[in-house]
Amino acid sequence: MSRSIWTTLGISPTNDTDEVRRAYARRLKEVHPEDDPEGFQALRAAYDQASNMARNKWAVPETRPGGEDDEAFDDDDDWPDEVANWRPAAANHASRGWAPPPEDRWARATPEQQAAAEAELPDDIRAELARERDLAEAHQGLCDALTKLIANLDGDRHEALAAMIRVFRSPAMDSLTTHARTEQWLAHVISFGGPVVDDMVEPAIQFFGWDSTRVGVDLRHAEPVLRRREAGLTLRRLERSSHPDHDVWKALTSEPTRIDRIRQRLTPKFAGRVNDMLQRFQYEHPDMMARMNPASEAHWRAWLERPGLGPIFLWTLMIGPGLAALMLNATGDFGPPSPLTFFAFWTVIGSALFALGVGYLHGITRPRLAWRAASPWHRPLWQRFGWAPAALALLVIAGAVPPAWWVALLLLPLSFVVWTWARITSSHVPPPYGVNKDWGRYAGLAPIAGYLLLQGGAVAGQAGTALLVAFVGAAAALQVGAEAIADEFAQWDISRRRRAGATQLAVVVIAALAVVGSAASGWGMGAACGVVTALSLGDRAMAWGRIGSFVVPRRSIMLAGWIGGLLVSAFLPFPDLAVRTFVGLSLWLLLAATLTGVASVLEGRSVLPERFRRKKKGRTPGELA
Template sequence: MWPYSELGIEATADERAIKRAYAIKLKQNRPDENPQGFQRLHEAYQAALQRCHANAPAAPATPAPTAPRPLPPLAPVAARSIEPPVRPSAAVAPPITFDADAFLHEAVACADANEPGRLRQWLESHEALWSLSLKTRVGQRWLAVVFQAAPPMPDGCFDEMLAFFRLDHAGAVRDQLMLQQQRKRMHLSWHLTPGRHGELAGTMGLKGIEQRRRATQALKRLQQPFRWRTVLTQAVWPQHVRSTNETIVRLAGQPPVALPPPVNPRQQEFWLKAASSGPFTRIGAAIIGARIAGALLLGLLLGVGLGAMDMVDAGRFDWASVGAMVAIAGSISTVVLGVIAWSQLTLWQRGFVPLRGMVGWLHLTLVPVLAGSALLVVDASDSPMAGWLLTVPALWLALARVLHGRQVATSLRPWLRLGIFLIYPVASLVASAVQVPVIMGNSLAGAALLAWAIDAWRRLPRRQRALA
């Protein structure tokens, strides 16, 4: 008679015999190996316990014909004993009360030790989760917690949680990409907790003491409250921008994902843009302004120091030293701004701009305009060497355009840049030696026009497709 036949015991077995039989059968019907068999066994176990607690005697195999008294409550079931036994529904089992949120919170706390085997034993010790229906519901609740809260948890323990709830096989989770992103986020959140920065440095592949020190400082910057004055003061030093950006990329990957707390998301956004944005963006312009202000302040402090030293020697404060140092700092800042502007102009010329509007035509005709103006100055003026101030930029931009996208050896690129810088002084010396500055100026302008024409012909199909 079910459930005793399922357990392999007599109908008169007591509670101890029922539990012992269940333990024996459980070894043959483990939930991870035979879930259907385990479900039947668990339901039979619950039904047998319920009947044992109610002290209900087993019904006889056949009804007693001479019994004058009414049939006992189980007589109808016994009267149909010749029919195939009907397994009672799961409703006969006593209700199971289980706080899933408290269980998952305790699981996260248990996983904090980063011992996957111990976590697995702890998960399997909850008898309530031997019910497949309850286990499935708790597993879905776990997925909701992962997608919404992403609590700190190392990779090994996260995989154990997925395996326990049978969410690690194909089709168990619809959005596998999102699950993997949350898995990485939880692992990073676990490493970013206080006291684990040493392990985090090892995970990032940092071996040297100096690398670990820079990464630790970068993590402190990323966890600070965002204030413009603070971040701009830190961004004055280029090495801070580089080290912080490298730390973010090592942690968040490429393209970087949003880092979990305690990292401030505004800090992460600022340092990423500080390393990649150009000088004409909001953050880039703010950093350049902060660096120029820092250079002027440094020049002012040096000037005041020199003036104070002169006052000790001559008895008066030397204001000329202050003006000279500020002027030097301003000149250096102007040169730096010029180099930045020229580099941005070169990048703009190397790129592709559709031939629409004034910007598109300016991008196309900038080199020939500079070269033509240089030819006019060289040939029509009394100082042909002055035209070279337009010839050299025209040749630089033309070569930047024609060499863009070409395979140039890395070892040759510094020499090409150096050669562009040396065009003017070398050509000036040659022209002075042979007394033919006009010929040299025309030759350089012609080389710029030739390079521009080659590049324009190469880009013509792209422009036609853009117009179409």
């Protein structure tokens, strides 16, 4: 995979993340998700892995200071040949085409010159040199025996471990040169060896002290061994039945059966856990990938690449229609209870539920994946956020049109279309970590819903029903697209954000005039109520995820302080209690929108004049000490 990803991207291996990103952008113009979905998936996987390797400086190994030892450990060589041909006791530079220059006074002597030089040495020195050669040859024999055991992928682990311990106990290891070269060699062997070397990892780490910090010692050669030890520890934890991901690991390592696939298919969140494990091991522990069952891995990768109906929906489809049919059949409202009536109910309800699931799969899930894979950041603004003004317009229309039953009925499909639009075009912006399932995010909708419910006689009957239907649709659309709006607003420059805040303040003034005018004249209260509700929802989207001296009080007003609107209504000069409540709550919600607009207009500006600002204690940067 580490070689094919660069071929897929069309570049050479590099540690430059910008070059990887440019190559991905060039290839996106040639590979389209609609025409070649498999090619796009391969391109995306290559881009993710190449980006990860470039960020961690793994794509191109850093060049170590030149030397004979480093030349012997060329990472581009294949491991079997390197283990078979490279000997830790002596380096063979002649095989690599290197020879010292003739004028180099440090050039090595020929064997004949060495023999002649040794003949002139004293007897005790010659004996010591002969002893060292014997120890080196014996050490070389131990290393060759270990090499043969490691080259056999089906070899005995205990025998290989015993052979490595014999290498450790070799008297030649007393030599610093032999010790250093053996350390480098064993690190390379253990890093790229098969399952035979699994039991050799921890003893080698302890013997050479690779997991301790040694000042001035380069331990980069031991990093793959340390990662392999971490992968082994992870494997032992996953093999315990008490581990929470034991069932996921078992599904990836055992031969899949039809019963197991059905059971896993019906287990909630199981597919997501499998996807998380595959992603984590692919980038953090590549050694774990080799331990998976190829058929199981291929099955799950193929399943995760295509969207499907979730386990919760499948359980609902299997149990829900039967229970509903049983209850309807038992009531007797559609005739005497009978098996035929039960079967008819079960068929109709089950078919409707199945059609709903298939429609959601092909109408929402698949378009969301296609939208997310098509780099939607460069799409026109109306495609990405046109649903927001459409959702708010539903509220204004619901309050402005004459009260009728068909208005609420028509708003249902329109609200669903707007919500679908928002869900599809906001899928490329993930929610912040840790808040995806936080139901407290919906708390800010309670004051607006309470505003609609407390209108009483001001907005009653079918107009109130239409407003509630439109509110549910608009709130749902703005909720699923809240992160997309916040992300887009954060990308604007400060002058554009200030203009948006000024526009919001102007709309607040118009809405306040509409509320007071409709309350005084008794006409158009439904439209004014729709405008206030739409402005409150839009203000909530504009304030999403922001902080500031004006936004914090705005949140207090929306969450708990909105009851102050009822207090304001007590001092208004309108005789009708419902009208006073309508105006008081409207002005209170408009106050919250005013604070958001003021926060945008004053962004980057100081509210207090220069002479009223608090000066910091201490010296200024230009002041002398």
